[in-house]
Amino acid sequence: MALALLQSRALLGLAAPQVTVEVHLANGLPSFTLVGLADVEVKEARERVRSALLNSGLEFPHNQRITVNLAPADLPKDSGRFDLPIALGILAASGQIDGTRLAGWEFAGELSLSGELRPVRGALAVAAALQQAGVDAQLVLPPGSAEEAALVPGLAVHRARHLLDVVARFLPAATPVPPDLGDGFARVPPAPRAEGPRYADxxxxxxxxxxxxxxxxxxxxxxxxxxxxxxxxxxxxxxxxxxxxxxxxxxxxxxxxxxxxxxxxxxxxxxxxxxxxxxxxxxxxxxxxxxxxxxxxxxxxxxxxxxxxxxxxxxxxxxxxxxxxxxxxxxxxxxxxxxxxxxxxxxxxxxxxxxxxxxxxxxxxxxxxxxxxxxxxxxxxxxxxxxxxxxxxxxxxxxxxxxxxxxxxxxxxxxxxxxxxxxxxxxxxxxxxxxxxxxxxxxxxxxxxxxxxxxxxxxxxxxxxxxxxxxxxxxxxxxxxxxxxxxxxxxxxxxxxxxxxxxxxxxxxx
Incomplete structure (x- = not known):
């Protein structure tokens, strides 16, 4: 029996309330249950996460009972933004990555079936809400979303292109480091801004x-x-x-x-x-x-x-x-x-x-x-x-x-x-x-x-x-x-x- 906790963010207007992703693995009839007032696209994460883990060469605990809770339970959650934290929670609960190293990090990203990370809606709104609330956290976001969030000054934003890029960053200390994955996981500097807005004359x-x-x-x-x-x-x-x-x-x-x-x-x-x-x-x-x-x-x-x-x-x-x-x-x-x-x-x-x-x-x-x-x-x-x-x-x-x-x-x-x-x-x-x-x-x-x-x-x-x-x-x-x-x-x-x-x-x- 194992438990892993990760942090993510939901969207409620321009607010970004924190969501704790709890993943529990236990013996019993194999199942994958997702609870926590999740919308349809969030519940579909079960199939995306399963395929992404397998196609990335990682282990999926087929023979265990998987329970994923998105807390708080009364907060509505939508979109595929919780795919990445759910996948990382399963890996941490099964011992494939070091769950203790996930503290202080927040994750959001939609997974493709191959493990590639896709942009999510509202990344800049989340980053602005974090800055306004004074939250000191490091964000991990897909390409496109990370560049948006990096526009907010003072935030540590990291871009990950693939699930394996994130996994390599949080491997247990005794695990051999995989070959260099290039710029798959990197901190995003503030994006250069245009010289000035252009309007019709x-x-x-x-x-x-x-x-x-x-x-x-x-x-x-x-x-x-x-x-x-x-x-x-x-x-x-x-x-x-x-x-x-x-x-x-x-x-x-x-x-x-x-x-x-x-x-x-x-x-x-x-x-x-x-x-x-x-x-x-x-x-x-x-x-x-x-x-x-x-x-x-x-x-x-x-x-x-x-x-x-x-x-x-x-x-x-x-x-x-x-x-x-x-x-x-x-x-x-x-x-x-x-x-x-x-x-x-x-x-x-x-x-x-x-x-x-x-x-x-x-x-x-x-x-x-x-x-x-x-x-x-x-x-x-x-x-x-x-x-x-x-x-x-x-x-x-x-x-x-x-x-x-x-x-x-x-x-x-x-x-x-x-x-x-x-x-x-x-x-x-x-x-x-x-x-x-x-x-x-x-x-x-x-x-x-x-x-x-x-x-x-x-x-x-x-x-x-x-x-x-x-x-x-x-x-x-x-x-x-x-x-x-x-x-x-x-x-x-x-x-x-x-x-x-x-x-x-x-x-x-x-």
Whole structure:
């Protein structure tokens, strides 16, 4: 009878709770039992581990009763990340490796039938959680996953290509050392990072000065944006270039954004430090947008954390999906609750939405006549609820350019020049109040807005005549504060409020 203990990690949101892998070998009818609230893919590890051990030339205890427990028993476990620790536990319990040398190490990796190690989802999220918790442990991960985890400073991360590479590292002291396996087991140095993120250039968009101005204001203050106009006017081009106007991510922001991407299985080293732009199709469900499942996985709003969420054809999204965005737009995070567990994901994104003014798309266009009836227009625009529209700071009309103007228009202002102005305005706001203007709330709005009397009176008159809610009034005030920061003004004047009011126009009806 023998017992071996190893350490691994599960994934629960961005947390990485520790899992103790207990392997017990006993005499009795041969069996392989796996317990501990394991999902289907974890239970399938029995066959993967058996084949990997045999194909690697190692002994599998066929004539013994094998019991594997993944503790704690009430924590759900999923994916094939426990293949490697289960295999090592069997080897340690059967005396093929030295179980006492496994202390201080943590393992994760999926095994192929030949013993090769395959990447696992969420390696960077696990490493970030370990750093945040101050855990001093050495991680052993497969290729690809190890390079992700090595991005977290201060962690000892080792890459293993094959099960035999790990076995050779933990052989008993009296066992002859096998021949050199090359770089099969090696500590991974921090991966070299790209020189700088690359974004599409705003200079590619000709004309549309008003829309570009709105993008600049949104980037300076962290505001959400709705672009309305006929098809083919450049709404998607503008949205896809918006991330390049945002300031570079800090080390902490880049790490958190990459950890969420790793949890979703979409991280790549080439995009380190680049603000993500997520553009889900309008058929996406509410769960796809905000996250969900069992265990909970991040949705599009979390994968767009510290970046841009672009919703094209906004009225075509399901009503439930759009309404689910209301809370994250305000709070910057999302909590997914299920009967057995709860997970918190960050969702601090800037939303850029685009839509046509009517079903045919040509309402108010000088190029083509609209063929929609008033009822069709009302139903189309009515798909967007008032509370959701209230939470979008800037509403901008993007008109069609005549062919002669389009062909004769020079290249626009490059992204770098616009980004410099946005960064200067945002730094001014951060120095004044510590957060971007969009994040102001409560008394901080009155304290830092600094409206002069004429601007205050103008805003009061505009809000009364347009029938704004308190939220819409405060959002217009925060947009005015961003406009003043772009102008280098400490005080919000009438000219700044007047421009902000123009960006709060309601959708055009029939």
């Amino acid at each position: 705003l200079a590619d968009v000709k004309g549309q000065a008003a829309a570009k101005r709105a993008l600049e204001i949104a980037a300076a203050g962290g505001h959400s944006l709705l672009l309305m106009g006929p098809p083919g006017t450049g709404k998607s081009m503008l949205a896809q270039r918006f991330a390049g106007l945002l300031p570079p991510m800090s080390e902490a922001e880049a790490l958190q954004s990459a950890a969420v991407a790793s949890l979703g299985g979409s991280f790549s080293l080439e995009r380190w430090g680049q603000r993500p732009t997520r553009a889900p199709h309008h058929s996406a469900s509410a769960v796809a947008l905000v996250g969900g499942g069992s265990p909970p996985r991040p949705g599009e709003i979390s994968l767009a954390h510290q970046g841009v969420l672009f919703l094209d054809e906004l009225p075509e999204f399901p009503r439930a999906a759009l309404e689910a965005l209301r809370e994250p737009l305000e709070s910057g995070h999302i909590t997914i609750s299920r009967a057995a567990q709860r997970a918190d994901f960050p969702a601090s994104f800037q939303m850029v939405a685009a839509m046509n003014p009517c079903p045919c798309g040509y309402l108010g266009s000088a190029q083509r006549a609209c063929r929609c009836t008033p009822d069709q227009i009302a139903r189309y625009q009515g798909k967007l609820s008032g509370p959701l529209i209230d939470r979008i700071d800037l509403h901008v009309e993007v008109g069609a350019l005549p062919p002669d103007e389009l062909l004769a228009a020079p290249a626009g202002e490059p992204t770098a020049a616009v980004r410099a102005r946005c960064m200067a305005a945002r730094e001014r706001a951060l120095a004044r109040q510590g957060v971007p203007n969009q994040a102001l709330s409560g008394q901080a709005i009155d304290q830092h807005a600094r409206l002069d009397e004429a601007a205050r009176s103008f805003l009061h008159t505009a809000a009364t005549r347009l029938g704004w809610s308190a939220r819409a009034t405060h959002r217009a005030l925060k947009v005015a504060r961003s406009i003043a920061d772009l102008a280098g003004s400490d005080v919000v004047g009438t000219v700044h409020v007047a421009e902000a009011v123009q960006y709060r126009r309601a959708l055009r009806g029939p």
